Amino acid sequence: MPESASVTDFHHAFTNGHGSAARTTLLMLHGTGGDEHDLVPLARALLPGAAILAPRGRVLENGMSRFFRRLREGVFDEEDLRVRTAELADWVRAALAAYDLDPDGLVAVGFSNGANIAASLHLLEPRLLPASVLIRAMVPLQPSTPPELHGVATFLAGGRLDPMIPAVETERLATMLASYGADVTTHWEPGGHGLAAGDVAAAQSWLSRRAPRG
Numbered sequence: 001m002p003e004s005a006s007v008t009d010f011h012h013a014f015t016n017g018h019g020s021a022a023r024t025t026l027l028m029l030h031g032t033g034g035d036e037h038d039l040v041p042l043a044r045a046l047l048p049g050a051a052i053l054a055p056r057g058r059v060l061e062n063g064m065s066r067f068f069r070r071l072r073e074g075v076f077d078e079e080d081l082r083v084r085t086a087e088l089a090d091w092v093r094a095a096l097a098a099y100d101l102d103p104d105g106l107v108a109v110g111f112s113n114g115a116n117i118a119a120s121l122h123l124l125e126p127r128l129l130p131a132s133v134l135i136r137a138m139v140p141l142q143p144s145t146p147p148e149l150h151g152v153a154t155f156l157a158g159g160r161l162d163p164m165i166p167a168v169e170t171e172r173l174a175t176m177l178a179s180y181g182a183d184v185t186t187h188w189e190p191g192g193h194g195l196a197a198g199d200v201a202a203a204q205s206w207l208s209r210r211a212p213r214g
């Protein structure tokens with residue numbers, strides 16, 4: 001981690017874990033226009049008692065927070081995405097140290113833009129995230145070096161009628177992550193881009209089967 005990375009580099013919310021899920025930290029990554037508070041209720045619903053670490057994206061698009069720039073919907077500024085991915089990875093490492101959290105218990109949970117940067121973390125910083133829940137994600141970029149993702153578990157939830165992230169794009173991401181060795185589970189909702197009760201229930205059950213117990 002660069003000397004300069006500090007837990008104060010991102011506005012964020014943090015809640016300590018407690019009980020049997022205390023060793024898990026859910027890294028909550030919001031969608032376009034969200035903030036660090038947005039997904040805290042989702043984290044509580046997904047795995048009660050897990051620690052919650054939720055940064056706010058540092059890029060502004062017409063006043064809306066995001067984790068990286070895009071040229072237009074679904075077309076990303078790849079150079080910015082690479083820089084922002086490294087910056088977020090450095091911050092996560094700083095936060096794990098500052099809050100004394102177990103790196104092996106880290107699970108990224110991203111929605112939309114947050115899911116896309118989590119996918120980018122898998123591809124560019126393959127040792128950072130042992131697990132992730134990616135809701136409405138697509139292939140964010142083509143890595144120049146194939147990442148080693150054996151031992152990584154990821155749950156991808158797509159919407160069959162999502163106009164923003166077409167189902168075929170989520171399928172491409174699932175195939176890509178699996179080709180690098182990740183253990184990929186997919187879940188499909190019949191609807192569109194919005195988070196559905198079915199996404200939450202399926203992610204809950206996936207997490208409860210794999211969360212480390214402390």
Ligand code: MLT
Pocket residue numbers: 031032070073074075112113114116164
């Ligand atoms: C992105 O920019 O990451 C995707 O288009 C989804 C979103 O707008 O959040």
